Amino acid sequence: MFKTPILLLIFNRPDTTEKVFNEIRRLQPAALYIAADGPREGKTEDIERCKKCREIVMNNLDWDCEVNTLFNDTNLGCGAAPASAISWFFEHVERGIILEDDILPDPSFFNFCQEMLIRYENTPDVMHISGCYFLQDFLPADQEQSYYFTRHIHVWGWATWRRAWQYYDYDMAEWDRFNSDEALSDYYGPYYIFWKTLFANMLHKGNDIWDYQWMFAIYKKNGVAINPAANLVQNLGFGENATHTTDSESIYTRVRLQTISELAHTPMKSIDLKKDSLYYQHYLHFDLQAEHNKQKALWKFINRLRKLKARFQKG
Numbered sequence: 001m002f003k004t005p006i007l008l009l010i011f012n013r014p015d016t017t018e019k020v021f022n023e024i025r026r027l028q029p030a031a032l033y034i035a036a037d038g039p040r041e042g043k044t045e046d047i048e049r050c051k052k053c054r055e056i057v058m059n060n061l062d063w064d065c066e067v068n069t070l071f072n073d074t075n076l077g078c079g080a081a082p083a084s085a086i087s088w089f090f091e092h093v094e095r096g097i098i099l100e101d102d103i104l105p106d107p108s109f110f111n112f113c114q115e116m117l118i119r120y121e122n123t124p125d126v127m128h129i130s131g132c133y134f135l136q137d138f139l140p141a142d143q144e145q146s147y148y149f150t151r152h153i154h155v156w157g158w159a160t161w162r163r164a165w166q167y168y169d170y171d172m173a174e175w176d177r178f179n180s181d182e183a184l185s186d187y188y189g190p191y192y193i194f195w196k197t198l199f200a201n202m203l204h205k206g207n208d209i210w211d212y213q214w215m216f217a218i219y220k221k222n223g224v225a226i227n228p229a230a231n232l233v234q235n236l237g238f239g240e241n242a243t244h245t246t247d248s249e250s251i252y253t254r255v256r257l258q259t260i261s262e263l264a265h266t267p268m269k270s271i272d273l274k275k276d277s278l279y280y281q282h283y284l285h286f287d288l289q290a291e292h293n294k295q296k297a298l299w300k301f302i303n304r305l306r307k308l309k310a311r312f313q314k315g
Contacts, residue, residue, distance in 0.1 A: 001064075004114045004159075005031040005096040007089040009082055010057065012039070012049035016102040016236045018056050023105050028063040033092070035085030038072040046075075053101065068092065083170045083210040090162040095121065097159040102237030105131060105157050108259045109232035113159040115263055116147070116226055126269075127164035127223035128214075131157035131233035134255055138278050146263045148272040149224045151188060152279060155211045157233035167217040170210065175203060178220050187219055189273075191280055195219070224271065230258035251283060 006029050010017050024032065036054055039046030054071065061067055070088050072081065082100070089096055095117045099105065109131045120126040132154035178184075179199070184192035195215075202212050218225065234257045 002027050002029040002110060002114070004110070004117060005029065005033060005089075005093040006110075007033040007035065007086065007096055007098045008057065008101070009085055009099070010034065010036045010053045010101040011081075012046050012053060013101055013237070014049060014052040014056060016104075017053045019104055019236065020099060020101055021057050021060065023107070024099070025060060025063070026107070027110055029065065029110075031066040031068075031093070032061070033068045033070070033089050033096075034058075035070040035081070035088065036072065037076055037081035038074045040075040077208045079208040079210045080170065083168070083213070086165065086210075087168070090165045093162065095159070095161045097157075098155075099157055100237075102235060103131075103157045104234045104236050104257070106232045106257050106259045108261065109157055112146070112228055112232060112260055112263065117159055117161065119265070120226070121161060123269075124163065125221070125223050126226065127160060127218045127221065128153050128225035129159040130154040130225055130227050131231075132255075133228050133231040133258070134283055135275060135278055136231060136256060136258070137254075138282060139275065144264065145229060145266040146260050147226050147228050147266060148275055149266070149269055150227050150276055151219075151224060151271055152227075152276055153211070153215045153218060153225050154227065155214065156235050164218075164221075164223065167221055168214055169217065170213055172199070172203060172213050172216050174220060175199060175216070178216075184219075187222060191276075194280070194284065224269070227275075228260060230260050231255050232258065232260065 006024060006027075008021065008024060034054075034057055036050065039050050058069075070085055075081070076084065086098060089098070097110065097113045097117075113129050113131070116129045120129075126149075130153070134154075179196070181192065181196070184196050188195050198212065199216060202209070217223075234255070235253075
């Protein structure tokens with residue numbers, strides 16, 4: 001029996017919920033936590049769809065399993081619902097795996113997460129384990145190691161520890177303290193402006209999300225993440241009915257599901273800058289040279305203003 005607890009987050013998508021739950025059912029974990037958000041106000045179709053999702057899970061728990069549920073009567077939204085559910089999960093467990101209802105895992109995803117959770121449990125700066133690898137078409141499969149270390153966090157099928165999640169803050173109350181170019185560039189390197197802009201925009205707009213706050217928690221603790229060298233999860237949720245992943249032609253939809261049959265451990269805990277750079281380039285469309293030129297032009301403009309101001313003050 002699979003020993004690592006699993007949290008399944010569900011809402012109103014019976015079709016994808018059934019596919020994801022069937023993989024969990026095949027695994028037969030010893031402990032399953034199920035969190036379900038409630039129907040949205042004014043969306044009558046949600047009532048039946050949410051009910052159906054809960055039935056798919058609860059009516060098919062046909063193995064010996066500890067089951068815990070957190071079913072919301074009202075809708076908390078795409079941000080507060082997952083955030084509160086994950087916090088609830090780690091009130092009960094020391095380490096665990098988190099899957100949303102549209103993230104289909106390869107069977108090897110579970111063992112990968114479990115082994116990483118055990119191996120790095122007492123390594124405080126390792127704070128996140130992902131099932132995602134998006135570089136299939138840009139780098140051949142690595143035969144030397146099954147995973148690498150990164151500062152870019154993916155949450156389509158992931159795992160962590162209570163010791164790491166304790167630093168999560170949905171409101172990012174410490175943003176002002178950590179919002180400095182020096183601190184951000186020390187952590188993110190030349191890509192710091194991307195994250196500075198993203199975090200600031202999120203706080204300004206009040207986006208109904210939860211995962212950027214988790215990325216911020218890892219940043220402020222100078223943590224790192226583990227990514228597999230093969231893609232162990234597939235997002236089934238792209239399409240017009242999605243909240244965030246609405247583009248059915250997205251490059252992310254072309255990522256194939258893969259497997260890791262036997263783990264080859266990496267000898268060094270250093271950030272794989274090559275893989276991170278490829279991800280920024282091909283998936284986040286962050287052109288480092290263009291950004292450098294933009295910053296250079298900005299500072300040139302600022303210095304020109306300073307000179308004009310100095311001349312004016314001299315009279």
